[in-house]
Amino acid sequence: MTVNSLAEKLKLEPVCCPDPEKEVCGVYIGDLLSWVMGRAKAGDAWLTIMSNVNIVAVAALAETALIILAEGVTVDEKITETAQAKGVNIFTSQKPAYETAVEISKLI
Amino acid sequence: MGEPLVFTYNVDGGDFTSAGQASVMVKKNLNQIGFSPEVIRRVSIAMYEGEINMVIHADGGVATVKVDDNCIEIVLADKGPGIADVEKAMQEGFSTAPDEVRGLGFGAGMGLPNMKRYTDEMSIDSTVGVGTTITMKVNY
Numbered sequence: 001m002t003v004n005s006l007a008e009k010l011k012l013e014p015v016c017c018p019d020p021e022k023e024v025c026g027v028y029i030g031d032l033l034s035w036v037m038g039r040a041k042a043g044d045a046w047l048t049i050m051s052n053v054n055i056v057a058v059a060a061l062a063e064t065a066l067i068i069l070a071e072g073v074t075v076d077e078k079i080t081e082t083a084q085a086k087g088v089n090i091f092t093s094q095k096p097a098y099e100t101a102v103e104i105s106k107l108i
Numbered sequence: 109m110g111e112p113l114v115f116t117y118n119v120d121g122g123d124f125t126s127a128g129q130a131s132v133m134v135k136k137n138l139n140q141i142g143f144s145p146e147v148i149r150r151v152s153i154a155m156y157e158g159e160i161n162m163v164i165h166a167d168g169g170v171a172t173v174k175v176d177d178n179c180i181e182i183v184l185a186d187k188g189p190g191i192a193d194v195e196k197a198m199q200e201g202f203s204t205a206p207d208e209v210r211g212l213g214f215g216a217g218m219g220l221p222n223m224k225r226y227t228d229e230m231s232i233d234s235t236v237g238v239g240t241t242i243t244m245k246v247n248y
Contacts, residue, residue: 031213032213034216034219034222035216037156037222042149050213052124054124054125054127057131057156061149
């Protein structure tokens with residue numbers, strides 16, 4: 001399933017979506033960046049509450065399909081700009097990471 | 109391939125917002141050369157972890173990436189405090205990073221283990237008070 005259709009089905013709020021056709025293949029939940037880089041797979045939806053600028057680099061390098069900021073977490077305008085430039089998709093969900101992950105697992 | 113391609117990057121110390129620039133640049137360069145996504149992912153993650161370590165512990169350093177006939181070699185050299193116990197530093201979860209770094213999501217003691225995980229060869233040459241040079245190779 002593409003990032004675009006996943007976001008639509010889960011009613012995720014877009015922060016930025018420069019690469020909407022990227023395929024979502026799995027889920028990884030985590031806030032410690034090195035854990036994410038060590039364990040997340042390319043194409044995972046990465047669910048986190050971490051919202052500093054380093055998440056953009058981590059998502060770009062680990063090649064996750066999108067970042068979903070759980071529990072309504074928001075990011076600065078500057079992070080949005082960086083993500084847009086690096087082709088990193090970011091969305092916000094009002095739900096906790098677990099609930100979002102369960103919903104994704106039913107869709108992919 | 110004849111002469112190996114070499115990319116050199118300066119990693120600024122103490123700047124977490126720009127950390128990752130060298131890795132992202134390497135990713136772009138390797139992509140242009142036509143490496144497989146998995147090789148690029150391994151090289152750029154290993155390098156990012158190294159960059160972050162140099163920012164946290166060593167006030168920056170120099171990263172060199174060499175594209176050889178059958179492997180990509182990454183050398184990260186810094187003039188930081190050195191690693192007192194390399195074996196301990198390689199253990200998952202062991203970290204000497206300060207609290208403010210942990211607040212950013214780093215310092216989980218996974219950096220060096222991840223570098224080893226994503227590369228085929230890794231060696232650490234470190235002298236306390238002098239600096240650290242880490243050499244990693246990813247075969248392709």
